[in-house]
Amino acid sequence: MPQKVCNQARRHILKGLGAATLLSPLSSFPAWAAKPHRLYVDGLSFLPTDINDVKASKLDAFIADISAVETIEQADGTKNYKRTYQACINSIKQAADSVIANPDVYLQGLTGTDISKARTQQKTAVFFQIQGADCVEDDGLSNEWRQLDNLHQQGLRVLQLTHHYGNRYAGGALDNNGLNSLNMPLTSAGKELITELNRKNILIDVSHSSAQTALDTVKASQSPIIQSHGAARAIVNNARCSPDEVIRAIGDSGGVFGVFMMSFWLTNKPVPTIEDYINQLAYIAKVGGFDSVAIANDFPLRGQENLLALDNDNSEGIKEYLEWWHSLEDKNVLGFDVEPKHVVIPELNNIDRMSRIDDALKKARFKATDRDRFMGGNWQRVLKQVLV
Secondary structure: OOHHHHHHHHHHHHHOOOHHHHHOOOOOOOOOOOOOOOOOEEEEEOOOOOOHHHHHHOOOEEEEEOOOOEEEEOOOOOEEEEOOHHHHHHHHHHHHHHHHOOOOOEEEOOOOOHHHHHHHOOOEEEEEEEEOHHHOOOOOOOOHHHHHHHHHHOOEEEEEOOEOEOOOOOOEOOOOOHHHHHHOOOOHHHHHHHHHHHHHOOEEEOOOEOHHHHHHHHHHOOOOEEEEEEOEOOOOOOOOOEOHHHHHHHHHOOOOEEEOOOHHHOOOOOOOOHHHHHHHHHHHHHHHOHHHEEEOOOOOOOOOHHHHHOOOOHHHHOHHHHHHHHHHHHOOOOOOOOOOOOOOOOOOOOOOHHHHHHHHHHHOOOOHHHHHHHHHHHHHHHHHHHOO
């Protein structure tokens, strides 16, 4: 049976018989080793400067963007942030050194089973990710797979195809005007990259990709794909948010969709609350299935630093985003004609966000087995399936 058919069948089977047993993240741990909460996994954050933040976050594992960027001024006046190979090979080595220097806190995630290992050792597994395949460069010598080999050897386990704007592999969510962003496909070079990522067992991330690139990637990949951090376009009609067909395709691939903390893409309400975040999770579950729902951050572990310094005053914090936002409005990019009013949900711009989300899910009457999946079980499953 083809892999994707198996994944679709699995989704329906898990919703029926034995789902709680199969997905319970605590079932494989002896009672003496279990932490005092269900499995917590964050789909995207960063290695903190203060190592104490790791323990304070209560995370059992997280995907960490370790990439370094170069700011590129584009012809239309907007800015792109390119992850070059040299910048990223340096940054991933530095990240590995940081993990090695803190063996009581970190366990570098190389296979999906490292989450269970870290949990039993009272550590946090960290899986390295780069937000953009620009790091796999084309220098005319056909050596890009050697670059990918080098990054993989240093610990790269998740690769995002692009960041906002397209590259030689993929279309970006913000490339085009309006609804035309749906039409930016995965390129022929991108299809070759997908094959290589599958061969190396690197998890493919379509965050920031165009809708068509995401759909093409599902078709091209023999493994589940993820959107490490995003939101639903049906709730906020913005090009950076994903339409239903993308959410559904990711779920059907056996992958997961992490809902992030950037509140201007979570709700159009003037004052964002934790209930808006729960509504996003519920919508992803409705469209993609309960096995596809996951938590992400996209800020440092402790939260968006500038907003924390402002005591989460969104009316002041939003000002740093407006120049960029208006530059996209000028290009008629979908949704940027609606000026944002906030950056964070104050309750979640906090080092203890995972416990707060867990409690909010309980208040919203989600079953314990669903909370197991959302809070970390779905991330654990896909990482175990792909990172072998």
